[in-house]
Amino acid sequence: AQSVTQLDSQVPVFEEAPVELRCNYSSSVSVYLFWYVQYPNQGLQLLLKYLSGSTLVESINGFEAEFNKRQTSFHLRKPSVHISDTAEYFCAVRYDRGSTLGRLYFGRGTQLTVWP
């Protein structure tokens, strides 16, 4: 079975604290990995992606994620969060082989709430 697991449905943190949103996937083939952010009543915005090469990828607003093939994980981290980071975060995977080429499989999402 192919799936994406986000281990935490809700993560509350205080402003300027570090945060990690966990994502694990299951796959027997190569994958491409993505993190999307969704603000209330808005669409999905690509935060960062791993396609190949360096396993550590970064976004322009301070988030980073590391692809760990051995642990089949793609956890999202930020060393110091801001209130504006409050949003729903979705981890997604696309498989590199087979008839579902192109389709994204999403995790159930993690609601990050940053408190002042």
Add this chain to the structure above:
Amino acid sequence: AAGVIQSPRHLIKEKRETATLKCYPIPRHDTVYWYQQGPGQDPQFLISFYEKMQSDKGSIPDRFSAQQFSDYHSELNMSSLELGDSALYFCASSSRIITGGNYGYTFGSGTRLTVV
């Protein structure tokens, strides 16, 4: 930069009515994907088109149909609407040529369908 345009943004329909959602991909993108996101749920893949041909099919009800036209825009037609069809419907587009086969996804802001 041009983004994926979806219309309408909001749509209210009664049970058993028909709805048509439209998606205009980014210029030169040749692939369109449709996703459904129920309240509090992760996005679920419905269907995709590449060069106006259906390329992949997910959990799309038989009451739904979709197509991609010669100008690459796509329409999702939903008939005999049910209360459970109330959701946010996303369209995404990508290009196999521009991104060298790695499928950079761009999502639209979505159409919120409410069935009453």
